[in-house]
Every structure is written in structure tokens, then in C-alpha cells.
Amino acid sequence: MTRHQPALEPPARLLVDLLRDEGVDRIFGNPGTTELPLIREVAAAGDLPYVLALQEHSAVSMADGYARGTGRPSFVSLHAAGGLANGVIGMLNALRSRTPMVVLACQQDQRHLAQGPMLTGDLVAMAAPVAHCAEQVHRAEDLPVVMRRAFRRARTAPSGPVFVSVPTDVLSVPARLALPPRSPLPELGAAPEAARAAQVLTAARRPAIVAGDLVGQSGADTELRELAEELGAAVYPQPMFDAVNADSEHPLTAWPLPPDNAAIHRVLAEHDIVFFAGATIRPHHFRPQSAVPEEVVLVQLDTDPAQIARNHPVEVGMVGAMRPTLAAITAEVRSRRTPETAAEAARRAARTGERLVAQRLAWREEARAAACAAPMRPTAAVQAVADALPESAVVVEEAVSSGPALWRALRVRRPGDYHHTVGGGLGWGIGAAVGLQLAHPTRPVAAVVGDGSAMFGVQGLWSAAAQRTPVVVVVLNNAEYRAVREPADPAEAAGYPGIDLVRPAVRWPLLARSLGLDAVRVRHTARIGPAIRDALNAGRPTVIEVPILGSAAEHRAAHTEAPGWVGV
Template sequence: MNPLPAARAVVDLLRDEGVDRVFGNPGTTELPLLQELARDGDPDYVLALQEFTAVAAADGYARGTGRPAFVSVHAVPGVSNALIGMNNARRSRTPLVITAGQQDQRFLRDSPMLGGDLVGLAAPACLAADEVHTADDLLPMFRRAFARARGVPSGPVFVSVPMNLLAQPAAGPIPARPPIVTLPVATGIDEAAALLAGASNPAIMAGDRVGATGALRELTAVAEALGATVYPQPQYEHVDADTEHPLTAPAPPFVGSEINKALAGHDALLLAGASIRSHLWTPEPPLPEGIRVVQLDDDPAEIGRAHDVEIGLFGAVGPTLDALAEALRGLPGLHGPALERAGRISAELVPERTRWRERARAAAGPAPVHPAAAAQLVADALAAGTVVVEEAVTSGPLLRRALPQRGPGDYHNSSGNGGLGWGIGAAVGLHLAHPGRPVLAFLGDGSAMFGVQGLWTAARLGAPVLFVVVNNHEYRTLKDSLGRQFGGMDLGDPAIDWVGLARSMGLSAHRVEHASEIGPAVRAAQESGGPRLVEIPIRGYGDGAP
């Protein structure tokens, strides 16, 4: 009996790993694999016009399904285009397996077109990168890649496969899946509880490891037991804290001096799966002098990486927070002070949250719309259960204040990683992961242009995603950071026709002329059952509610 072709065995392994979609942009060096995928359409092939879109869509799909997603790119050019998405996934700890077709080994020595050091190119953007050299290694290396991608920390893993190996007979059976190892509860719970309970004004910075692992309930229990102000981490990517909870404050801007200002007056801080990475250097460090820090993370390399830490907790985030909440509830004398602090905090935070949203709504007017009004009116009009993807560097913080975020998986962002263009593809991937839920992509015009070709993939799939582009005709974040005196930041001459651009890729599109149109446009788009784009011209200055 003839053995299976290696490419078919790889497809069987993918199915065994739970892969039901392959995201990619095809090329000659992947043809044996593409032929097998086309044989029966399982896994389904999600076609992107450029590799960054494919990686971004896979990123969104992995976030939505909770399992590694698979991406196929093409040789040196494909890996080069995919690098931004791979680096985003590495910083976000999104589990991906990315493969690229390498040139045929039989003439690699001649430096053929498309051939090159794919591993060297991909390695800095991945947890691990390797090239298959023999048919015997092909299946074991793919199995190992999936295990590493879903490990701790999770993230993208790259495998380069020479084209000739895919066309050879498979060598040996598909290896068994290795067991998934889970982390235990961290040690040092009692010491951490004692330190936090001894503070007069404790705070919690809720990080993306809380949101990514679905540990909101446990985080809330710690906050309530302690009577602590909760700050979502700057430029957060997930729902790390219930934004409507009376103890939740707005996330600080991701600038060291602003983080310091927010935490000033707190004498103890729990960094709960949080990573503080500032955007700009400032003389003031992010953490105020003298604050006592407990840090919890499921990656030991994060603990004490950038800040002095008195107690480090390495373990599973949710179970460790659960144990910490139980330890706090068991401390004598804490309940009364915690209740008093919680009352004082909520009396300040809840009315200010309401006032901010009221001021934002009151700022509505003709286009260009005040950016806070645009964010608030979009948030007000969204259908229940909408999954929100946000990639609007300057308007995004306004949406995060306007938008109730209460459940794991309700909100996603990646712009804190710096690789813009992620949002459109990620929204498509999240739709595929949650076909029964509406999806919104809230995008700045500058960010959206980095990944605009993803609109075509949305149209091809008929994905009912609403793309809202808030258009200020500029790289606003640069003007905020560096001042107006620098050139090259304006996008209004010639102006990009977002409605025409979207229609050219197969979407329905509408441009808002007055803030009063925003709610009806959002509702109509979400009720349409297809992909739509709504452009909202916004003011270039005056960010923040008036």
C-alpha cells in the first residue's frame, strides 16, 4: 500500500489539532499543501490578498476560539509581509502556527528566486522558528509547533517547509498529541494577601492575562474583598476589568508620567497579569516611588521585568486570583475598611463615568464630529452581544470610556503592539470564531489604511462585520506626541474616499454628515446581514469629552 503524500498527512494532522480553517495567501512553494486542502475543502482556506491580513484574521480567530490558528504564507516575500502580524501575536501571546513554503532543497544552494533564510527572518517575531530538513521530521515538527504555540507563554511559532518535502511520501504515522500541562496556583498567597490588606489605599492594575484567560470574576472578587480601585492596564487588548463596576477607573494613557499620576496616592499595587509598556519615555517612571508591588503572571519572565516587585506570584491567573480573594476574605479586620474604601471609590467613579458619557453625547453636531461624541454614539447604538475590535490610536481611548465592557472576549485591541493594520483582518477572524454574534471594527483612518485589503476578504466571505472608520485625515497620534511642526502627518490632500474604496472591494458604505446619523447608520449596518463600512469624519483636535 502506497503511503500518503506528506502534504496530505500534514492536513490530517491539522484536523487532529482542531484546525478547521487555514488563513493564507498562496504561492508556488505551497502548491502541494494547497492541492490537498482543495481536495475536500476541509480545513477551509480563507484567502487574503496580503499576508498581514491573513495573520491578523488568524489572530482574531485564535482569540475567539481559544485554540491555535494556522497560517500559510509564501517564501521570503510572504514571511516579510507577515512579520508585523507575527510580532503583534508574539506581544499579545496569541497562539498561531505559521508555515511558509521554502524553495526546493535540490537547488537552494543556487540562491533561487524566493529562496532565503526564512527562519532567520521569522525568528525575532516568534516564540520559536525552525525549518524541516527531512521527510521524517515533517510531522513531528508540526506537532511540536502546535504544542509550543499553546504553551506558557503562548504565541506564534514558525515552520519553514521546503516544497519538495511536501510532495514526498509521508514518513511514519502522525505523532500523538502531547498532553497539555496546566499551571498550578501560585505559592505566596498568604504573604501577598497580608501585604495588600495592610495598605491604606490599595490599587489593582488588571492586565491582559486576566482578560485573555477569562478571569474577570476572580479579579472582581479580589477587588471587592480588598476595597481597591481597579485600573485596566494602559492600552489594554482584552476585557481585563468590568468597566461598569463601581470600583473600576478609566485606564491610564500608556505614557509613564500619566500612569504615575493615576497611581499617585496608592501605597500598594497588585499587578494582576498586567504588562506596563509605555509609549514614550518620561522622566517620571510609571510606578510612584515607594509603592509596594505584588505581581501575578503566568509567564515568569514578566515578573519584575520592568519594575521592582516585593512579592512575585507565578501561576495560573484565574485560580491564583481566586485563592487570593479567599485569603483576603479570611483576614480578620479587613472587611470593614474594605467596605468603607469601596463606598468612597464608587461615590467618585460612578458619577464621573456618567458625566463623561453625558458630555460626550452633548458634543454631537455636524461633521466633522467631535471624536468623543462619535465614540459614544457608536457605543450607544451597538446591538447586544457585539464583539468590538478597536484600532484607533487616538479615538480608541474615547471608545473605551464610552463602551460598556463586561464579559471576556467582548473587546479586542492590538495597537499597543505598534503593528497597525491588524483591526480589519482581526474582525474577520473574530466573526468566523463567533458567527452568531455581531462584530464591530472601530478604526482610525491611518490604522485602517495599513490593512485595507482585508475589506476584500470580508466581502468575499460575506462576513456581517460593521467597519466604522473615524477619519481625521491625519496621523493624529504623531501630532499629539511630537507637535504640529513636523511634516508628513496629514492624509487629507488628496483625501481618501473611504466610501468609494469600500464599495470597490464589495462592501456597502455610507459617510456620516451629522452626528445624528451615527446611531441609525450603525443599527442599519448591523441589521443588514452583510459587511458594511460607515465613515465618520471627526475633528482633528479637541480629543476627549468637552
């Protein structure tokens, strides 16, 4: 039997075929000259939309949101050293949030490198700290294998970004290449220590569960809820969580743990046994105190062996898939129940639920009662936002100082309803919302962002308009970097440089309209809801500026009416 040799073709053409085979249905990027071989093939193919960003951080952020929304690795194309440098912050966010994506940057032609051309650099070294792996393709013959490997690693737990550098000549010089088949990933099953974990947890008198992002990312919220109900355990979302890991309205769901070791210590000290279910503790500021009291017994489950007992000793450490492991633990707990232990767990659940529900409802009513004119109290503003959003909404949050209040106000009940990034690289929110809207074209998507965060990723507004995505962006404007001011001594912070965003004030409606969006500035808490509903009904990308309280100086300066502001 005669075996036919592959045709002599540009390797970029095979790359496009490989992307399709990996489930990629659009490319996020900002093009440059080194990407021309790929751009040429994408244009010829006609079935891979190119989602243009005006800055690479926005491109990576859009890809982050799209991967979250579709559940598939996204693909990003960056331009040489400069483009990669701009995209690194988005890759850091994706790495911390375990968002699967393949990032490709086209290196200068290898025949050109000895001359040190513009935009060249050690791309692999630049990307390595913010990617699970980073490598350069030196020969066209290696391109198919390296790209298959990249997508495979991006999907493998712990998932995240993978970087590939491809010189222009590798993509453009014709070669005879065949597309290797895609190999399935082995499935991670239930952890074998599930029975031991159940034994420890059933002995708890005051159990708690810290619900981590792996719960929401794997859709294991039902399994976690059933375990919590069997144990009568309070459920705390992990600090600075990225996903809905527990139904916000369930009686056993507490407020999230704060990103502060001393505060976490105080909360966990009320419990004797704590289960870290796919949770990661990343405190924001240094405290000498450990987050976990010495007397607390820990049980931990993760898909990444490196996370087990990383910072705190555990009684039982498990590596396994979230859903089957949680289900196995629950089944073991049920098999060990006696009438007495079952009755005690039910009483504990009732007491805990009554307290947590009352706390939740009281906070929301107090926030609603604080309705006022601009500048508004942050709690009143975020409660008005939460009350206006429909149950089907997807919420993207990047409001550093108002984010904790927003979570208390929101009713988010399913994985996928809420997104944040624990990576800490500002400017993610607007781009991520655009990516999520592309992934969920029939669901309303709202980004709630601080004014400081929004300016780091403001180019994403242009992409929202260019893609005609009906994203609603609520800018909570306190005219300062409040997250910097809050931990400081109040007497000293008044004189700190680099905190105030007062002069010149950013005129958000003017800025948004210049980029092709509708925009409005609201003057009263009571107008937030109608503004959001009007934007959702219009079906066009819209910015809603909400002036909120910062310091006294900013109230007078930043929230004074100025030409070009349109308010309601």
C-alpha cells in the first residue's frame, strides 16, 4: 500500500487546522509583523474570527473570560517581546485562577536573530514565571507536537496558561507536515483517602468547610452542599475567590473568609475540624499569625499535589477530582451515621443556618436603607446593583475595595454566575466580561469594576463595542486607590502621594462614548437599577458611572459636575 506524503504547505496552515481540532473557534490578539504568516492563513480559512484588542492585556483577559465561559482552552496570539510583555499580567491572572489557555508569540525570523532585531528577546524566559510551561519551536517539524503538548498541558490539572514561541520562519517556510491525532486526557478519579477523610469529619463537633475555586470550576457545588448538610457544617468561600463555590442563599453558606491571616484565624478558631475543599489561602497583607489555629484539624482535597499541606499541616490530604471525591466522602459519612449523630448534625445545621440567614438579610436591609445621592455609600450602591441584575446574569467583579460588599449583596447560586481573579493584576475585569459575553451570547453580563481597576484595562471597552457585545460595565468611582489608603494609618494616609485620582477627574461617560459605548452617570442610588435595566434592554455595550464615597477631599473635587457629563 502506497503511503502518500503530506503536501508541501506553510506550517501556519497546519497550525490553523490544529487549532480547529483542539476546539478553538476564535483567536484573541493584537497583530504585528511577525504574526503575518498566521494572520494570512486565518484570513484564508474564514471560519476563525479574530477578536482584536487594542492592548495585549485586554486580549489575554478576554481569552480568560472566554475559557471560563466555554470550559475549553482559549488561544491568544501576541506580538514578539513587546506584545508578550503587555500580556504577562493577564497570564499571571490566568495562572493563579487556573484558567486554561495557550498563548503563542511569534518570534523574529531565526535567520535574523543574530543581528538583534527590534522586538526580539528571550520570550521563553519572559513567559516562564507566568505559565505552566514555556518553550520555543525551532523547526517546522516540531510545531505539531509542541502545540498538541501545549493544549494538553493547559487542560491538565492544575490547568492554566501555556506559552509557545514560534519564529516567523517556522510558520512561513513550506514544509511537509502531518497533523498528529489528539490524545484524550486520563480522568482523575476519586481520592482513595475519602473513607479516612469521612472518619475524621464525622468526629467533628464544630465542623466547617472552606469552599475553594476548584469546587466552582469543576461544577461540584451540589456535591459540596450535600456534604455540608450531612455534617451540619458552615461553608466559607475561600478568600478572594474566583467562582461561585457555594450557593450564596443556602442557609449554611457564610460570608467569604477575608484575605487576612488574623481575621481567618479568628473565624476558624470557632471550629474544631475544617475541610479545605479545593481551597487556596492567599492573604493580602502580611500578618505574623497563621491563618489556621494549631488546635484545628485540617482535611484537604485538591487536584494539584503541590497544594496539599503547602502552608498548613493536614490530618488527611487527598489528591483527586472534586465531584467524585466529595460524593465518596458524603457516602462514607452517611454510612457511619447513627440516629444520635444524625440528629446532632441536623440540630447544628439548623442553628448555623438560622444565624447565617439572619446575618445576610440584616446586612442587605441595612444597605438598602442607606440609599442616598452621589457620592453614595458603597454598600448602598452595590446593593442597588445586585437588586437590579436578573437571576440569569453573569457578574464579573474587579472592585478591590467594594468587592467584599458586592458579594454580600449578590444572589449568585450556580457556578458561572460570578467571576473574579485572584491573580491581582488590575485591568482584567472589562476584558474578561467581553470574553464571557462572547461565550454566553444569550445571558446578560455585567462587570462591576473600580475606577482604578477600569483604567488599567480601559482598552477592553473598545473591544466590547467592536464585537457588539451588550456588556454592562458599572464603574464604582471613588476617585482614589482606596485599597492603598485603607490599610494605612488614617492620619498619615491623607498626605500620601499617588493615591488620589482627582485632578484631572476621569470623565467616564465621555471616555466610554469616545470608544463607541453608551454611557450614563447616575446621581442617586435609586437610579442605579433603572440605568442597569435600561442598558440590558437596549442590548448595547454601556458604561454606568456610580460615584461612591472616598475621602472628603475627593467628594468635593471628583464628583463636581463637569462639561460633558450626562447623569440621571
